[in-house]
Amino acid sequence: ETGVTQTPRHLVMGMTNKKSLKCEQHLGHNAMYWYKQSAKKPLELMFVYNFKEQTENNSVPSRFSPECPNSSHLFLHLHTLQPEDSALYLCASSQGQGNTEAFFGQGTRLTVV
């Protein structure tokens, strides 16, 4: 295990539902990230948090709302999603935002129906 854990592993939700994805890292890293992986854009950076502060929002629609209560936990709150939001959502962490390795979680496979 790389020390980055995501739950749930699979999620099916309707377009009117509200759900949250959770990510937890036990590596002592201070930067955490959300990525979206789909057939159209294999690895697309969504949000970056450094020391609990959001430092990057890569033009993500407001129906995706991140939350980082501390350096070890990261959430992605979902509401009124569209079918095209179906994808694999990957969390990652790294020691700082510099040129160091990012460790990925296993991902949450999201299906919006």
Next chain:
Amino acid sequence: GENVEQHPSTLSVQEGDSAVIKCTYSDSASNYFPWYKQELGKRPQLIIDIRSNVGEKKDQRIAVTLNKTAKHFSLHITETQPEDSAVYFCAASSLGYQKVTFGTGTKLQVIP
């Protein structure tokens, strides 16, 4: 912003042969170039990275070369093995993972 192009999108090689994956980038300020391997159903994992102050880096059967003038970098895998079969992603960044841009991936199949 940065644009990273990766070729080929699929690659099949015989076991024991070499495989080469090429990427180009657009932002001359990019100075960090990691490569990730993602096996089917698994998470991406870093296999090698290179910084702009070197032109080549090698780790056993894997090597990466960087040409800053031409803005391209390549992954070389020698003596390929079936366990090398996966999707490989290149990436470029000037500010670490805050501004990383990934390529579209190369699906490598090593035929026994």
